[in-house]
Amino acid sequence: MSAIDSAPTSEDSLEARLAAPDEETVAALEQLDGDIVILGAGGKMGPTVARMARRALHDRTRRVIAVSRFSDAAAAAQLETDGVEVIRADLADPRAVALLPFAPNVVWMAGQKFGTTGDPVGTWT
Structure with missing residues (x-):
């Protein structure tokens, strides 16, 4: 199968692919102790990273916590x-x-x- 044949056909299928952790990600996150907090998780990449972390952690007692102003209520609800x-x-x-x-x-x-x-200070705060 070529890369074109396996290309995502929708935004949802792209998101599903991006949020699917590979074996190395699963192994790395499983070695961490405790919860994971993602600050600024409401931005472009944040929801995908949070979703990937949640999927990688098989131990459901460990929390993945997404922190943001969440101007997109639908993104917060989906998380x-x-x-x-x-x-x-x-x-x-x-x-x-x-x-x-x-x-x-x-x-x-x-x-x-x-x-x-x-307001360049706004970029860094």
Whole structure:
């Protein structure tokens, strides 16, 4: 089968393929102790990474926690359906950050890609 024959035929099939962990990812995540928190999980790649982490962890007592403002309510709802714990929080708010659960494994995906012209500090906060 050629790469073209096996190409995803829809956005859903592409997402399913991207969120499917390979054996190496499963092995790597299984070696981690504790929960995984993904900060900025509501962006372009965050939901896919969170979904992949959840699928890679066979131990369902370990949580995958997606933290974001989640301007896309449907993305947050789908993550919850997929077994990812969703926390709506603004990472620029120290009080919100202080309330986040402890997790020994943190993935930082937060950032602002668009709309920072004239406000470069917004890119990094």
